[in-house]
Amino acid sequence: MRESAAERHDRLLELVRGRGSARVSELAAQLGVSPVTVRRDVELLANEGRLDRVHGSVSWPGAADTPPQSGPGADPRELVIGMLAPNATYYFAEVIRGAHEAAAAAGARLILRISDYRPQEDAGRAAGLLAAGAEGLLIAPGWKEPDDPVEHGAWIAGLPVPTVLLERRGVPGRELDDLDRVCSDHSHGVLIAVRHLLGLGHPTPLLVARADSPTAIAVRAGYRYALDALGLKSPLPPIGSVSAEADPAGFERAVQALRTAVLAGQATAALVHNDVDAIRIVQRLAELGMRVPDDLAVVAYDDEVAALADIPLTAVAPPKHEVGRYAAELLIERLRGGPAGGPGRGEEGPRRHVDLLPRLRVRSSCGAPSEPVPRAVTAQP
Structure with a gap:
Protein backbone atom coordinates (compact mmCIF):
# COMPACT_ATOMS: atom_id res chain seq x y z
CA MET A 1 0.00 0.00 0.00
CA ARG A 2 1.36 3.40 -0.97
CA GLU A 3 2.49 5.62 1.90
CA SER A 4 0.43 8.78 2.35
CA ALA A 5 1.99 12.23 2.60
CA ALA A 6 0.95 12.45 6.25
CA GLU A 7 2.71 9.17 7.04
CA ARG A 8 5.83 10.34 5.24
CA HIS A 9 5.75 13.60 7.20
CA ASP A 10 5.58 11.63 10.45
CA ARG A 11 8.59 9.55 9.47
CA LEU A 12 10.49 12.66 8.41
CA LEU A 13 9.76 14.39 11.71
CA GLU A 14 10.84 11.33 13.67
CA LEU A 15 14.15 11.17 11.79
CA VAL A 16 14.91 14.84 12.39
CA ARG A 17 13.84 14.69 16.05
CA GLY A 18 16.13 11.74 16.69
CA ARG A 19 19.14 13.32 14.97
CA GLY A 20 18.63 16.98 15.88
CA SER A 21 19.36 18.03 12.31
CA ALA A 22 20.01 16.44 8.90
CA ARG A 23 20.51 17.26 5.26
CA VAL A 24 17.79 16.89 2.66
CA SER A 25 19.82 14.36 0.65
CA GLU A 26 20.22 12.16 3.75
CA LEU A 27 16.50 12.34 4.55
CA ALA A 28 15.62 11.46 0.95
CA ALA A 29 17.80 8.36 1.15
CA GLN A 30 16.28 7.33 4.47
CA LEU A 31 12.72 7.88 3.30
CA GLY A 32 13.22 6.34 -0.13
CA VAL A 33 11.92 9.39 -2.01
CA SER A 34 13.49 12.09 -4.17
CA PRO A 35 15.18 15.20 -2.69
CA VAL A 36 12.55 17.31 -4.46
CA THR A 37 9.77 15.54 -2.51
CA VAL A 38 11.64 16.03 0.76
CA ARG A 39 12.21 19.73 0.05
CA ARG A 40 8.49 20.23 -0.51
CA ASP A 41 7.68 18.32 2.68
CA VAL A 42 10.23 20.37 4.63
CA GLU A 43 8.82 23.64 3.29
CA LEU A 44 5.33 22.64 4.40
CA LEU A 45 6.47 21.48 7.85
CA ALA A 46 8.65 24.55 8.34
CA ASN A 47 5.74 26.83 7.49
CA GLU A 48 3.75 25.00 10.17
CA GLY A 49 6.55 25.62 12.67
CA ARG A 50 7.32 21.92 13.09
CA LEU A 51 10.83 22.13 11.61
CA ASP A 52 13.54 24.74 11.12
CA ARG A 53 15.49 25.25 7.90
CA VAL A 54 18.98 26.66 8.28
CA HIS A 55 22.35 26.42 6.46
CA GLY A 56 20.98 24.06 3.83
CA SER A 57 19.84 21.57 6.45
CA VAL A 58 16.74 20.71 8.43
CA SER A 59 16.70 20.89 12.21
CA TRP A 60 14.33 20.18 15.06
CA PRO A 61 12.94 23.42 16.57
CA GLY A 62 15.42 24.63 19.16
CA ALA A 63 18.28 22.55 17.75
CA ALA A 64 19.34 24.86 14.91
CA ASP A 65 22.88 25.12 16.24
CA THR A 66 23.40 21.36 16.08
CA PRO A 67 25.43 20.45 12.97
CA PRO A 68 23.72 18.00 10.60
CA GLN A 69 24.82 14.41 11.04
CA SER A 70 26.46 12.60 8.18
CA GLY A 71 28.20 9.41 7.33
CA PRO A 72 31.63 8.46 8.69
CA GLY A 73 34.31 10.97 7.75
CA ALA A 74 31.90 13.30 5.94
CA ASP A 75 32.15 17.04 6.31
CA PRO A 76 28.84 18.12 7.89
CA ARG A 77 29.25 21.66 6.54
CA GLU A 78 29.56 20.68 2.88
CA LEU A 79 26.93 22.11 0.59
CA VAL A 80 26.13 20.56 -2.75
CA ILE A 81 25.28 22.98 -5.55
CA GLY A 82 24.28 21.96 -9.06
CA MET A 83 25.19 23.68 -12.30
CA LEU A 84 23.48 23.32 -15.67
CA ALA A 85 25.49 24.68 -18.62
CA PRO A 86 24.93 24.43 -22.39
CA ASN A 87 28.49 23.20 -22.97
CA ALA A 88 31.75 22.68 -21.11
CA THR A 89 34.15 23.89 -23.80
CA TYR A 90 33.95 27.18 -25.72
CA TYR A 91 33.01 30.15 -23.49
CA PHE A 92 31.41 28.15 -20.67
CA ALA A 93 34.58 26.28 -19.71
CA GLU A 94 35.80 29.41 -17.93
CA VAL A 95 32.38 30.10 -16.38
CA ILE A 96 32.35 26.57 -14.95
CA ARG A 97 35.91 26.96 -13.69
CA GLY A 98 35.02 30.15 -11.83
CA ALA A 99 31.99 28.54 -10.20
CA HIS A 100 33.99 25.45 -9.22
CA GLU A 101 36.76 27.51 -7.63
CA ALA A 102 34.26 29.59 -5.65
CA ALA A 103 32.43 26.49 -4.45
CA ALA A 104 35.67 24.82 -3.37
CA ALA A 105 36.79 27.94 -1.51
CA ALA A 106 33.49 27.92 0.41
CA GLY A 107 33.74 24.22 1.27
CA ALA A 108 30.93 23.33 -1.12
CA ARG A 109 30.78 20.70 -3.84
CA LEU A 110 29.79 21.57 -7.41
CA ILE A 111 28.11 18.97 -9.62
CA LEU A 112 27.62 19.64 -13.32
CA ARG A 113 25.27 18.62 -16.12
CA ILE A 114 25.50 19.71 -19.77
CA SER A 115 22.49 20.48 -21.99
CA ASP A 116 24.26 20.57 -25.38
CA TYR A 117 22.00 23.51 -26.31
CA ARG A 118 18.83 21.41 -26.17
CA PRO A 119 16.55 23.67 -24.12
CA GLN A 120 13.68 21.16 -24.20
CA GLU A 121 15.85 18.87 -22.04
CA ASP A 122 16.95 21.47 -19.49
CA ALA A 123 14.19 20.73 -16.97
CA GLY A 124 15.00 17.04 -16.93
CA ARG A 125 18.70 17.69 -16.42
CA ALA A 126 17.97 20.10 -13.57
CA ALA A 127 15.78 17.44 -11.96
CA GLY A 128 18.74 15.09 -12.23
CA LEU A 129 20.90 17.56 -10.34
CA LEU A 130 18.30 17.79 -7.57
CA ALA A 131 18.04 14.01 -7.40
CA ALA A 132 21.83 13.89 -7.03
CA GLY A 133 21.57 16.04 -3.90
CA ALA A 134 21.95 19.61 -5.18
CA GLU A 135 20.61 22.07 -2.61
CA GLY A 136 20.75 25.06 -4.96
CA LEU A 137 21.19 25.53 -8.71
CA LEU A 138 23.21 27.64 -11.11
CA ILE A 139 21.28 27.62 -14.38
CA ALA A 140 22.52 28.63 -17.84
CA PRO A 141 19.72 27.29 -20.04
CA GLY A 142 20.55 25.97 -23.50
CA TRP A 143 18.55 28.69 -25.22
CA LYS A 144 19.37 29.46 -28.85
CA GLU A 145 16.37 31.31 -30.28
CA PRO A 146 14.85 34.63 -29.14
CA ASP A 147 11.61 32.91 -28.08
CA ASP A 148 13.34 30.20 -26.02
CA PRO A 149 13.17 32.06 -22.68
CA VAL A 150 9.37 32.07 -22.93
CA GLU A 151 8.93 28.62 -24.51
CA HIS A 152 11.56 26.80 -22.46
CA GLY A 153 12.08 28.88 -19.33
CA ALA A 154 8.95 28.95 -17.17
CA TRP A 155 9.97 25.77 -15.30
CA ILE A 156 12.96 27.55 -13.75
CA ALA A 157 10.77 29.88 -11.69
CA GLY A 158 9.09 26.85 -10.09
CA LEU A 159 12.28 25.17 -8.86
CA PRO A 160 12.05 24.24 -5.15
CA VAL A 161 15.60 25.41 -4.31
CA PRO A 162 17.49 28.72 -4.51
CA THR A 163 18.44 29.37 -8.12
CA VAL A 164 20.79 31.81 -9.86
CA LEU A 165 20.70 32.41 -13.62
CA LEU A 166 24.09 32.98 -15.19
CA GLU A 167 24.78 34.57 -18.57
CA ARG A 168 21.04 34.50 -19.18
CA ARG A 169 18.31 37.10 -18.68
CA GLY A 170 14.61 36.59 -18.23
CA VAL A 171 12.07 38.50 -20.27
CA PRO A 172 11.23 41.78 -18.44
CA GLY A 173 7.96 41.40 -16.58
CA ARG A 174 8.00 37.59 -16.72
CA GLU A 175 8.73 35.09 -13.93
CA LEU A 176 12.45 34.67 -14.57
CA ASP A 177 13.08 38.38 -14.24
CA ASP A 178 12.50 37.98 -10.49
CA LEU A 179 15.37 35.51 -10.05
CA ASP A 180 18.93 36.25 -8.99
CA ARG A 181 21.21 36.46 -12.01
CA VAL A 182 24.83 37.22 -12.87
CA CYS A 183 25.63 38.22 -16.46
CA SER A 184 28.22 39.85 -18.66
CA ASP A 185 27.08 43.27 -19.86
CA PRO A 319 34.37 38.31 -17.60
CA LYS A 320 33.46 34.63 -17.87
CA HIS A 321 35.46 33.39 -14.89
CA GLU A 322 34.05 36.13 -12.67
CA VAL A 323 30.49 35.39 -13.81
CA GLY A 324 30.86 31.82 -12.56
CA ARG A 325 32.52 32.92 -9.34
CA TYR A 326 30.02 35.65 -8.46
CA ALA A 327 27.06 33.38 -9.25
CA ALA A 328 28.37 30.55 -7.05
CA GLU A 329 29.14 32.95 -4.21
CA LEU A 330 25.66 34.44 -4.42
CA LEU A 331 24.02 31.03 -4.40
CA ILE A 332 26.09 29.88 -1.41
CA GLU A 333 25.14 33.06 0.47
CA ARG A 334 21.49 32.29 -0.18
CA LEU A 335 21.89 28.74 1.08
CA ARG A 336 23.85 29.68 4.18
CA GLY A 337 21.84 32.74 5.10
CA GLY A 338 24.79 35.11 4.68
CA PRO A 339 24.81 38.68 3.31
CA ALA A 340 22.41 37.77 0.49
CA GLY A 341 19.81 36.86 3.06
CA GLY A 342 17.95 39.03 5.51
CA PRO A 343 18.95 39.87 9.07
CA GLY A 344 16.82 37.13 10.63
CA ARG A 345 16.74 33.42 10.05
CA GLY A 346 14.43 32.45 7.20
CA GLU A 347 14.27 36.00 5.81
CA GLU A 348 15.43 36.66 2.26
CA GLY A 349 17.15 39.80 1.12
CA PRO A 350 16.32 41.48 -2.20
CA ARG A 351 17.06 39.62 -5.40
CA ARG A 352 20.17 40.69 -7.29
CA HIS A 353 20.79 41.38 -10.96
CA VAL A 354 24.58 41.60 -11.28
CA ASP A 355 26.08 42.89 -14.54
CA LEU A 356 29.86 42.52 -14.95
CA LEU A 357 31.69 44.62 -17.52
CA PRO A 358 33.74 43.09 -20.35
CA ARG A 359 37.21 44.39 -21.16
Missing part, protein backbone atom coordinates in the same frame (compact mmCIF):
# COMPACT_ATOMS: atom_id res chain seq x y z
CA HIS A 186 27.44 42.61 -23.58
CA SER A 187 26.01 46.01 -24.50
CA HIS A 188 28.94 47.60 -22.70
CA GLY A 189 31.31 45.18 -24.43
CA VAL A 190 30.09 46.22 -27.88
CA LEU A 191 30.17 49.90 -26.88
CA ILE A 192 33.84 49.84 -25.86
CA ALA A 193 34.75 48.05 -29.11
CA VAL A 194 32.91 50.60 -31.28
CA ARG A 195 34.33 53.50 -29.28
CA HIS A 196 37.87 52.10 -29.64
CA LEU A 197 37.57 51.81 -33.43
CA LEU A 198 36.14 55.32 -33.68
CA GLY A 199 39.08 56.56 -31.63
CA LEU A 200 41.44 55.07 -34.20
CA GLY A 201 39.80 57.22 -36.89
CA HIS A 202 37.45 54.67 -38.44
CA PRO A 203 33.88 55.54 -39.43
CA THR A 204 31.07 53.47 -37.91
CA PRO A 205 32.28 49.84 -37.88
CA LEU A 206 30.14 47.10 -39.35
CA LEU A 207 28.84 44.26 -37.25
CA VAL A 208 29.32 40.69 -38.44
CA ALA A 209 27.49 38.38 -36.04
CA ARG A 210 25.64 35.15 -35.62
CA ALA A 211 22.09 34.92 -34.28
CA ASP A 212 22.15 31.42 -32.80
CA SER A 213 22.88 31.96 -29.10
CA PRO A 214 21.93 34.34 -26.27
CA THR A 215 25.38 35.96 -26.52
CA ALA A 216 24.98 36.50 -30.26
CA ILE A 217 21.54 38.02 -29.75
CA ALA A 218 22.90 40.24 -26.95
CA VAL A 219 25.78 41.41 -29.16
CA ARG A 220 23.34 42.38 -31.90
CA ALA A 221 21.21 44.29 -29.39
CA GLY A 222 24.35 45.87 -27.96
CA TYR A 223 25.34 47.11 -31.41
CA ARG A 224 22.04 48.94 -31.75
CA TYR A 225 22.50 50.37 -28.25
CA ALA A 226 26.07 51.50 -29.00
CA LEU A 227 25.08 53.29 -32.19
CA ASP A 228 22.23 55.07 -30.42
CA ALA A 229 24.44 56.02 -27.47
CA LEU A 230 27.12 57.47 -29.75
CA GLY A 231 24.72 59.10 -32.20
CA LEU A 232 25.85 56.93 -35.11
CA LYS A 233 24.21 55.22 -38.02
CA SER A 234 25.64 52.11 -39.64
CA PRO A 235 26.10 52.34 -43.43
CA LEU A 236 24.80 48.76 -43.74
CA PRO A 237 22.68 46.38 -41.66
CA PRO A 238 24.60 43.80 -39.63
CA ILE A 239 26.03 40.98 -41.74
CA GLY A 240 24.74 37.62 -40.57
CA SER A 241 27.48 35.03 -40.15
CA VAL A 242 27.21 31.28 -39.73
CA SER A 243 29.52 28.40 -38.91
CA ALA A 244 31.88 27.64 -41.80
CA GLU A 245 31.55 23.93 -41.03
CA ALA A 246 27.76 23.84 -40.77
CA ASP A 247 27.03 26.18 -43.70
CA PRO A 248 30.04 26.83 -45.98
CA ALA A 249 27.93 28.69 -48.54
CA GLY A 250 26.40 30.94 -45.88
CA PHE A 251 29.83 31.68 -44.45
CA GLU A 252 31.16 32.60 -47.88
CA ARG A 253 28.23 34.96 -48.43
CA ALA A 254 29.10 36.75 -45.17
CA VAL A 255 32.76 37.11 -46.20
CA GLN A 256 31.84 38.42 -49.64
CA ALA A 257 29.36 40.90 -48.18
CA LEU A 258 32.05 42.26 -45.87
CA ARG A 259 34.63 42.41 -48.68
CA THR A 260 32.18 44.24 -50.94
CA ALA A 261 31.49 46.82 -48.23
CA VAL A 262 35.22 47.45 -47.78
CA LEU A 263 35.87 47.75 -51.53
CA ALA A 264 32.92 50.16 -51.84
CA GLY A 265 34.36 52.38 -49.14
CA GLN A 266 31.43 51.70 -46.81
CA ALA A 267 33.56 50.28 -43.99
CA THR A 268 37.14 50.24 -42.77
CA ALA A 269 36.46 48.33 -39.53
CA ALA A 270 34.31 45.46 -38.31
CA LEU A 271 33.30 43.87 -35.03
CA VAL A 272 32.93 40.11 -35.49
CA HIS A 273 31.16 37.69 -33.17
CA ASN A 274 32.69 35.20 -32.39
CA ASP A 275 36.46 34.47 -32.22
CA VAL A 276 36.33 31.38 -34.43
CA ASP A 277 34.32 33.16 -37.12
CA ALA A 278 36.63 36.18 -36.90
CA ILE A 279 39.74 34.03 -37.42
CA ARG A 280 38.18 32.26 -40.41
CA ILE A 281 36.94 35.52 -41.92
CA VAL A 282 40.40 37.10 -41.67
CA GLN A 283 41.95 34.01 -43.26
CA ARG A 284 39.45 34.01 -46.12
CA LEU A 285 39.87 37.75 -46.72
CA ALA A 286 43.64 37.20 -47.00
CA GLU A 287 43.00 34.58 -49.67
CA LEU A 288 40.94 37.21 -51.52
CA GLY A 289 43.77 39.76 -51.30
CA MET A 290 42.44 41.86 -48.44
CA ARG A 291 44.81 42.65 -45.58
CA VAL A 292 44.04 43.05 -41.87
CA PRO A 293 44.51 45.64 -40.41
CA ASP A 294 45.69 47.62 -43.48
CA ASP A 295 42.44 47.30 -45.45
CA LEU A 296 40.15 46.37 -42.59
CA ALA A 297 40.51 46.69 -38.84
CA VAL A 298 38.93 43.78 -36.96
CA VAL A 299 37.78 43.35 -33.37
CA ALA A 300 36.51 39.91 -32.30
CA TYR A 301 34.00 39.21 -29.56
CA ASP A 302 34.51 36.50 -26.86
CA ASP A 303 38.33 36.36 -26.58
CA GLU A 304 38.52 32.60 -26.33
CA VAL A 305 41.16 32.00 -29.02
CA ALA A 306 41.54 35.47 -30.56
CA ALA A 307 45.12 35.89 -29.35
CA LEU A 308 46.17 32.71 -31.21
CA ALA A 309 45.30 33.92 -34.71
CA ASP A 310 48.07 34.51 -37.30
CA ILE A 311 47.35 38.18 -36.82
CA PRO A 312 46.43 38.33 -33.10
CA LEU A 313 42.91 39.71 -32.87
CA THR A 314 41.88 42.59 -30.70
CA ALA A 315 38.92 41.20 -28.76
CA VAL A 316 36.19 42.00 -26.28
CA ALA A 317 36.61 39.68 -23.31
CA PRO A 318 33.47 39.02 -21.25
CA LEU A 360 38.87 45.21 -24.49
CA ARG A 361 42.17 43.46 -25.12
CA VAL A 362 44.08 45.34 -27.82
CA ARG A 363 46.19 43.33 -30.27
CA SER A 364 47.42 43.67 -33.87
CA SER A 365 44.20 43.31 -35.86
CA CYS A 366 42.84 46.79 -35.19
CA GLY A 367 46.02 48.64 -36.17
CA ALA A 368 46.63 50.09 -32.72
CA PRO A 369 49.69 49.32 -30.58
CA SER A 370 49.15 46.05 -28.74
CA GLU A 371 48.97 45.89 -24.97
CA PRO A 372 52.39 45.05 -23.55
CA VAL A 373 52.93 41.40 -22.64
CA PRO A 374 54.55 40.99 -19.21
CA ARG A 375 57.98 39.42 -19.36
CA ALA A 376 59.34 36.93 -16.90
CA VAL A 377 62.02 38.36 -14.63
CA THR A 378 65.17 36.30 -14.32
CA ALA A 379 67.18 36.67 -11.14
CA GLN A 380 70.82 37.66 -11.64
CA PRO A 381 73.41 35.27 -10.24
